[in-house]
Amino acid sequence: MFIRLVLGVSVALIVVAVPASAHVVSADAGLRVAQTISGTELTVVLRRTPEVPGPLHVDLIAYQPVRDLTIDLAVAGSAGTVRLHRDRPGTYPVVLQVQNGGPHELLLKASGEVSALPFDVRVAQSATWELVVYGGFGATGVLLAAALVAGALARRWTALSLGGIGVVAMVVAATVAVVSPQLGSEVRDSGRxxxxxxxxxxxxxxxxxxxxxxxxxxxxxxxxxxxxxxxxxxxxxxxxxxxxxxxxxxxxxxxxxxxxxxxxxxxxxxxxxxxxxxxxxxxxxxxxxxxxxxxxxxxxxxxASPRAASWRFPAGRPVTVEVDTGTTGLQPWLGMAGHMITRDHAGTFFGHVHEQSPMSTSDGTVAQHGPKLRFTMSFPKPGKYFAWVQYVQDFKIVTVPHVVEVFS
Ligand SMILES: [Cu+2]
Known part of the structure; x- marks a missing residue:
């Protein structure tokens, strides 16, 4: 019974996850951050990191047009260099080191430009409450085993006291396990x-x-x-x-x-x-x-060269367009198979919608989409609009412009 309870509480404790954040690098999570540095479009991939101190694997995924470019990377005293080669898009790996958990900045330097990308390393580190919980459960196990042995040897009072202390240790551990998710959580002001x-x-x-x-x-x-x-x-x-x-x-x-x-x-x-x-x-x-x-x-x-409208849509209701890219080799970019950006003629309306297939989990190097991209959007008022469809093929960002006529 005790053992089942202890196991149950331990499992519940493991399931209590660290709250997700937008910058986390951990044993289960990596981070992708797009950067346009010195005119080159990159996706910076920080791979999962199981332990600190330990290696931080960083991939730079370069999109065409790639030119010869030296990029210096640094994080917390560890540095590395990546040399991009002209017309060689794709993945450029580098290994840095991280010494401890917590907030970090990855510095990227190229041609006089510097970018500091914040990220948070969250790997298993023992907090005080974890020591209490695991120590408490450990002590419970030892004391209860000792109580059983003492009981078997007919030392009734010894068995009772060991068992009693064991129960107290377990109650303390279980209490801390239950309240610990509240410990250390930040108090935030209301409002965004x-x-x-x-x-x-x-x-x-x-x-x-x-x-x-x-x-x-x-x-x-x-x-x-x-x-x-x-x-x-x-x-x-x-x-x-x-x-x-x-x-x-x-x-x-x-x-x-x-x-x-x-x-x-x-x-x-x-x-x-x-x-x-x-x-x-x-x-x-x-x-x-x-x-x-x-x-x-x-x-x-x-x-401006006169351009005829390639699409005509009614105003004020959702419309879906299908764009045929002619290839099944589309790579996700920014986590999506395709992007569509719209703007009205005056510049007062701006829209950004995504292709409707499920969000990709690939880092962008795997071709897994196409040939058709579907977008649903709406145009609020009649008039002339611009639309740009974007997708990635062979590590090249393809942009297809459209003029849209929206009628009432
Ligand atoms: Cu973007």
């Missing part, structure tokens, strides 16, 4: 944190053809302090879509994090005109947020 974002560009007045650094400063709406709690969602700290107002230019990147509360990306703004930026992020314990901004690029105006 809200971020304010400010966009700036360098140079401040870029000309067509310049390399432009686009920067978002993120501060907490209540405290005004830099936002340091971005959660990895859809395999990135933040997703940044920049389009020219005329819809001719489109980029979907994953900005580097040079410091807490700051996200940056570099791009060549080839066309003059207005550019609209949409930053999609999520904070821990908060919902998703879309922060937008705009900047202007000077230079003699280019005529």
């Amino acid at each position: 944190p809200n971020a304010q974002g400010f966009l700036s560009v360098t140079p401040a007045q870029p000309r067509a053809g310049d390399e432009v650094t686009v920067r978002f400063e993120l501060v907490d709406g209540s405290t005004g302090l830099p936002v340091n709690d971005l959660a990895v969602h859809h395999d990135a700290l933040a997703h940044l879509v920049i389009t020219s107002e005329d819809g001719e230019f489109f980029t979907h990147v994953h900005p580097i994090r040079p410091a807490g509360g700051r996200l940056e990306t570099r791009l060549i703004a080839a066309r003059p005109g207005r550019y609209l930026a949409y930053l999609d992020l999520e904070r821990l314990d908060a919902g998703g947020q879309l922060i937008s901004g705009a900047f202007d690029v000077g230079g003699p105006a280019h005529e």
Whole structure:
């Protein structure tokens, strides 16, 4: 009876899981974070780590166009280097070391850009309450066995006292096991944190053809302090879509994090005109947020090439499109088989939907989707919209632009 109870409580204890978080690297969980560094689109994969001190296996998955690029990686005093080779997309592994559990930052450096990716190492570490619980159950077992032996040898009082102490030890262990999930859990204020974002560009007045650094400063709406709690969602700290107002230019990147509360990306703004930026992020314990901004690029105006609408949809109700990619070799990117990003002509509406097949568990290197991608979205009002379908084939991000006419 005692043994069954002890086993039951022990199993219940093992099942009490550490609360999931968006940054955790543990024995059962790895982390994927997309990063656009020095113009190269990467997925940084932090593999599962069973113990500390121990190795941290990091894979950089590089997407075309890949150019010759040296990326220095560092975490907690351990460093490594990855050299990307031109036109060789795919996985570049490196092994770093982690000394202990808790919060860490993985530093990536390439061509003067630095990104610090926060993550949390959670591997089995003995907490005080665990020592009490396991020690209590251990003592119970020993004392009860001793009591049985004493009982068998007809030492009644010895058997009773050993049994009594054993029962006390078990009660203490069981009590701590029951209340321990509450120990150490953080008390949080109610309400969800809200971020304010400010966009700036360098140079401040870029000309067509310049390399432009686009920067978002993120501060907490209540405290005004830099936002340091971005959660990895859809395999990135933040997703940044920049389009020219005329819809001719489109980029979907994953900005580097040079410091807490700051996200940056570099791009060549080839066309003059207005550019609209949409930053999609999520904070821990908060919902998703879309922060937008705009900047202007000077230079003699280019005529936008007239493009006929490839899709016509009714306004205000869900529509499903099927896109035939012509291949069964699609690799998941950002955890999905395909992405569709939409924007209205004025830039006041922005949408991002995903392909409908189940979310992939692959790190992106396995081709497991296609040829058809299905997207369901809706367009709120009649008018002209732009849509961009994105998927990955042979480690290349394919972007297919569409013009959409939405009627009433
Ligand atoms: Cu993204």
